[in-house]
Amino acid sequence: MDHHATRQPYPYVRRPLTEPDWRRLPGWRDVTAAQWRDAQWQRSHCVKNIRQLRAVYGGLLTDRFYEELAADQAQFATMSMLLPPQMLNTMAPHAPTEPQAFTEAFLADPVRRYMLPVRADRHPRWPSHPKAERDSLHEAEMWVVEGLTHRYPTKVLAELVATCPQYCGHCTRMDLVGNSTAQVTKTRLELRPADRQEQMLDYLKRTPSVRDVVVSGGDLANVPWPQLESFLMRLLELGSVRDIRLASKAVVGLPQHWLQPKVLEGLGRVAKVAARRSVNLAVHTHANHVRSVTPLVAEAARALLDVGIQDVRNQGVLMRGVNATPEDLLDLCFALQDEANILPYYFYLCDMIPNAEHWRTSVHEAQVLQDAIMGYLPGYATPRIVCDVPHVGKRWVHQAVAYDRELGISYWTKNYRTGLELRTAQETDGDSADSGPDALLARRHPYYDPVDTLPEPGRRRWSEPCP
C-alpha cells in the first residue's frame, strides 16, 4: 500500500478510463460498437423528449421520475432536453437494475443533475436569486456586431451559432442558446450566418487591438465544417489575431463529432496555417465530472492534438450536487490531465441565471475549494476557480476586494473598460474624470451568493424587498 498517498486528505490513485456499456440500457441493447462511434448515429439518436427517454430506459426509471421531469420542463427548465447517447450513457453507469434502486442512482448521478434536471432538484424556497438575469453577463449589450462580444481590452467572443449537440441545464447563454422552453422564449440571432461572420471579420479588421478570439456559440460542433474552416482561415489572414480558441463541449458530449475524418482533416489544414503564422490554436471544452471523461473523449482530444491543435483545455462549471467537493474536482482534473491530454484550466462559478440557485455555490465555498485543490496537480494544470462578475469579467475567487458574508455580497474591481463602458464614454463625449484608470479601479461591482447558503439574518434580509 502506498502510505504516502493514502495519508493525504486526497488520496491520489491513477484510474484507467472506462466507457460504460450502453447495451445495459434496454433501448440500446442491439447497438453495435460501429454505430456508437458514428457521429450521425449519435446525432439521430439524441434524446429530445420524455417519450424518447422512456424508449431508452424501458421500465428502469419509475413513473414518478418522469412526472418530476415533466414538472421541471413546465415550471423551471431554461434549456430544452437534448442528450446525445454518449452523454446519457455516462449517467448511473453501475446502477442496479431494479427500477426503484436504478431511479435513485439515476437521481443522484452528478451528470444527470445538470444535464437532465427534475423539479425536486430545484430549491423549493429560492429557485432563483432576486438578482438573477437571463443574460446575466450582459454579453448581448456588449455586442459590437451581432454575436461578437467585446468585453475585455484585447479579446472578443464570437458566437457563430446558437445551437449545440447537447443542452446543459445551467447554460449561461440560456437567453440565446437552444430552443425555447415553457418558461423561456429565446432571443434569436437575426443575421444570416454568412453576413454575421462577414461583419465580425470586418470589425476585427478595423480593430487590430483585438489579438485573441474565442470562437464559440452554442457549440462549434454545430457549425457546418466548410463554413467553420472558411471563417477560421479568414481569421488567420488578419495578422493582428494571435490566439484562437475553439469552444466545443462536444469533445466531451459528442466526441464522435471531432473524430470524423472530414473534420480532423479540415482542422489539420487550419492548424498548419496557424503554425505557419505563429498563431496559438487551442480547443476549449467543458467537462464537469470524471464520469464524462471516457476513452472516446480521450481519443478525440488526442486526435485534435495529433492534427496540430496546440492545447485542449477544460473549462468546467462548479456546481453543487455535481462537483463541488475537493475529491470530485481532483478526480476530474486527474482524469483529464493523466488520461485524456486535456488541461484542467478553469472552473467557473455557475452564473446567476434564473432557476440556478440549487447549482450555485457561494464565493466563500469556492474559495475553500480552491485552497483544498492546491498542491496536488502540477502548477500549470491546477485550475483556477473563477467568478464571472457582471460588468467586470472573470476574477479568481480570492480577488474579491470586500465581502459581506451575511448578505452574501462580494465586491470586485477591474482595471479596464468593457465595450459597454467605452461606448457610453463615446456617447457622453469621451473620458470624464470619473472614468479614468483610478476611477475604474475604485468602482466596486457586486456579486451575489445563493440566498440559501447565507446565515439566518441574511436570508431574512433577502426575504424583504431587495437589500
Ligand code: SF4
Ligand atoms: S454546450 Fe455550452 S453553450 Fe451549449 S448548452 Fe452547454 S453550456 Fe450552453
